[in-house]
Amino acid sequence: MVEALPLIVAAGGFALYQLGPSGLAGLALAPYVTALVLAPSWVYPRRRARGASLPRAAAGASLVLVAWLAKESLRMSAVYPPAETAYYALNPLALGLAWSAALQIAAWEWRHRHWRGLRARGPALAVAALLAVAAAGWLALRESGGRELIYAYVALHGRLFGQ
Amino acid sequence: MVILSDNHRFDALGAAGHPFVRTPHLDRLAREGVQFTNAFCTTPLCSPARASFLTGQYAWRHGVRNNAGQSRWDDGHATFLERLASRAGYATAFIGKWHMPGSGLPRLRGVDHFTTFTVEDGQGRYFDCPLVVDGQPERSRRRYLTEELTDRALAWLAAHRDRPFCLYLSHKAVHHPWRPPPDLEGIYADAPVELPPGANRWTGFTNGEIWGGVTRPIDRAIRSYLETVTGLDREIGRLLDGLDELGLADDTLVLYTSDNGFLFGEQRHVELRWPFEAVLRLPWLLRYPRLVPDGGRRAPQLALNIDLAPTLLELAGVPAGPAMQGTSLVPILRDPGAPGRRAFLVENTREFPYPAPSYRGVRTARHLYVEYEGRFAPSLHDVAADPEQRRDLYGTPEGERVLPELRALLDDLRRGERFDG
Numbered sequence: 001m002v003e004a005l006p007l008i009v010a011a012g013g014f015a016l017y018q019l020g021p022s023g024l025a026g027l028a029l030a031p032y033v034t035a036l037v038l039a040p041s042w043v044y045p046r047r048r049a050r051g052a053s054l055p056r057a058a059a060g061a062s063l064v065l066v067a068w069l070a071k072e073s074l075r076m077s078a079v080y081p082p083a084e085t086a087y088y089a090l091n092p093l094a095l096g097l098a099w100s101a102a103l104q105i106a107a108w109e110w111r112h113r114h115w116r117g118l119r120a121r122g123p124a125l126a127v128a129a130l131l132a133v134a135a136a137g138w139l140a141l142r143e144s145g146g147r148e149l150i151y152a153y154v155a156l157h158g159r160l161f162g163q
Numbered sequence: 164m165v166i167l168s169d170n171h172r173f174d175a176l177g178a179a180g181h182p183f184v185r186t187p188h189l190d191r192l193a194r195e196g197v198q199f200t201n202a203f204c205t206t207p208l209c210s211p212a213r214a215s216f217l218t219g220q221y222a223w224r225h226g227v228r229n230n231a232g233q234s235r236w237d238d239g240h241a242t243f244l245e246r247l248a249s250r251a252g253y254a255t256a257f258i259g260k261w262h263m264p265g266s267g268l269p270r271l272r273g274v275d276h277f278t279t280f281t282v283e284d285g286q287g288r289y290f291d292c293p294l295v296v297d298g299q300p301e302r303s304r305r306r307y308l309t310e311e312l313t314d315r316a317l318a319w320l321a322a323h324r325d326r327p328f329c330l331y332l333s334h335k336a337v338h339h340p341w342r343p344p345p346d347l348e349g350i351y352a353d354a355p356v357e358l359p360p361g362a363n364r365w366t367g368f369t370n371g372e373i374w375g376g377v378t379r380p381i382d383r384a385i386r387s388y389l390e391t392v393t394g395l396d397r398e399i400g401r402l403l404d405g406l407d408e409l410g411l412a413d414d415t416l417v418l419y420t421s422d423n424g425f426l427f428g429e430q431r432h433v434e435l436r437w438p439f440e441a442v443l444r445l446p447w448l449l450r451y452p453r454l455v456p457d458g459g460r461r462a463p464q465l466a467l468n469i470d471l472a473p474t475l476l477e478l479a480g481v482p483a484g485p486a487m488q489g490t491s492l493v494p495i496l497r498d499p500g501a502p503g504r505r506a507f508l509v510e511n512t513r514e515f516p517y518p519a520p521s522y523r524g525v526r527t528a529r530h531l532y533v534e535y536e537g538r539f540a541p542s543l544h545d546v547a548a549d550p551e552q553r554r555d556l557y558g559t560p561e562g563e564r565v566l567p568e569l570r571a572l573l574d575d576l577r578r579g580e581r582f583d584g
Contacts, residue, residue, distance in 0.1 A: 080515065
């Protein structure tokens with residue numbers, strides 16, 4: 001299954017990061033983060049080339065993100081009750097990854113509709129879009145705009161859960 | 164003069180043996196005063212710790228349990244500043260970081276002058292930070308906040324030199340994003356940073372700790388942190404020189420401490436909140452020549468953030484009152500052999516979305532025992548033999564031997580017992 005490769009890479013990278021020697025941490029984190037961020041660019045074109053509809057291809061492209069959210073929910077559930085754990089799935093980082101995935105899918109669809117045939121194309125434009133998204137995200141985190149976003153997310157949590 | 168910094172680790176100064184950070188002015192305080200080598204916060208987090216300094220109370224009593232809105236500062240709290248003003252006629256000033264949950268700024272009873280900032284949720288900015296001075300917005304005259312706050316502190320000291328005063332100077336430094344003054348940026352770029360066991364450059368990027376705000380490799384973060392420490396130390400120097408020039412040095416108690424430390428990879432955390440030594444321990448440098456003429460002493464007795472208030476009140480001849488849970492350190496200042504407390508409570512209340520759970524624990528001179536909420540087993544460490552807390556004794560024969568006493572101590576502390584000797 002084409003979705004399996006990014007999932008394996010992400011899981012393997014994370015396991016190596018958690019359990020492996022400190023010296024390999026950077027090497028382990030790289031595939032984990034790359035798979036988490038770029039899985040849509042790998043999976044989506046291949047599923048579309050095999051005839052999957054946009055929703056089905058998008059679902060397959062989101063598997064790594066969903067697996068990551070499941071891992072994070074498990075971690076959060078050790079500290080927080082179920083409702084707050086569920087709210088955590090809407091955190092700015094998760095939303096940013098979902099947005100990035102949507103951009104990658106949109107970029108592929110835009111390119112595909114201007115090309116003849118259904119050949120899966122390389123993810124060059126998606127990568128460019130991703131870099132732009134990553135740069136925007138990095139800038140947002142670096143400048144107070146990113147912190148304000150997090151403050152708003154936490155403030156909404158306070159209103160929802162009476163804290 | 165109480166100088167409270169932010170997230171300054173107990174080991175990040177020259178007097179504590181740091182291999183390269185330059186803190187000549189803090190080292191001067193240690194040489195001329197008393198360095199408490201076992202000083203701790205009782206909740207390793209900004210707002211609860213700050214409230215504990217002001218009220219002399221544990222977080223469970225003053226109610227500011229974390230930085231979130233569930234635990235608001237109550238203007239009805241009697242701070243030591245208010246008691247100094249109302250009972251002993253002290254001129255009082257609060258200059259700097261307030262950062263307490265609640266709506267807006269407090270009405271600080273008994274405080275004559277209140278300069279602070281509200282941007283970034285009360286954290287302020289290192290550069291170009293707008294101020295609020297006695298309720299009115301005011302532009303900063305200097306670009307760098309630490310320098311601006313020092314200027315204002317010196318001006319206030321000069322204006323109140325002829326009467327008893329208490330200045331509470333609360334710096335944003337050295338809270339992240341750790342921006343040093345421009346002339347100090349990069350001074351430790353080539354310094355050898357050694358990470359704690361088990362940590363790597365990317366520790367803090369996973370497991371939810373990125374919400375703590377550290378978004379770069381921790382070796383780089385540590386260098387910026389230490390550069391910011393040196394920048395803060397320079398301003399401490401200006402304050403000490405200012406006291407000398409005003410002729411106030413001998414009659415002024417100067418205490419330098421921090422709200423809590425910071426974990427830079429210890430136990431694979433880049434965070435606050437967790438019950439580990441690097442975030443619980445504080446620098447605590449106290450100079451008061453009238454009482455302690457023999458500078459350079461190191462005091463091993465336990466000293467807590469909740470002890471500040473009763474200490475200053477005793478020196479001013481003001482009763483601390485029964486609501487305060489701290490213990491005056493004056494006996495220790497007078498007599499190096501005076502006994503200290505036996506144990507204290509360590510506590511945390513979880514705060515979304517941070518990964519640290521709620522817990523209550525007891526710290527004695529030798530052990531730290533912690534009981535957590537959620538799916539966390541208790542932990543027990545012999546912090547005297549194992550200061551890095553690498554070996555959890557919970558469930559071991561050695562741990563079982565000491566556990567009954569520690570559990571009893573914890574139960575007593577939860578009930579509000581004191582352990583002063």
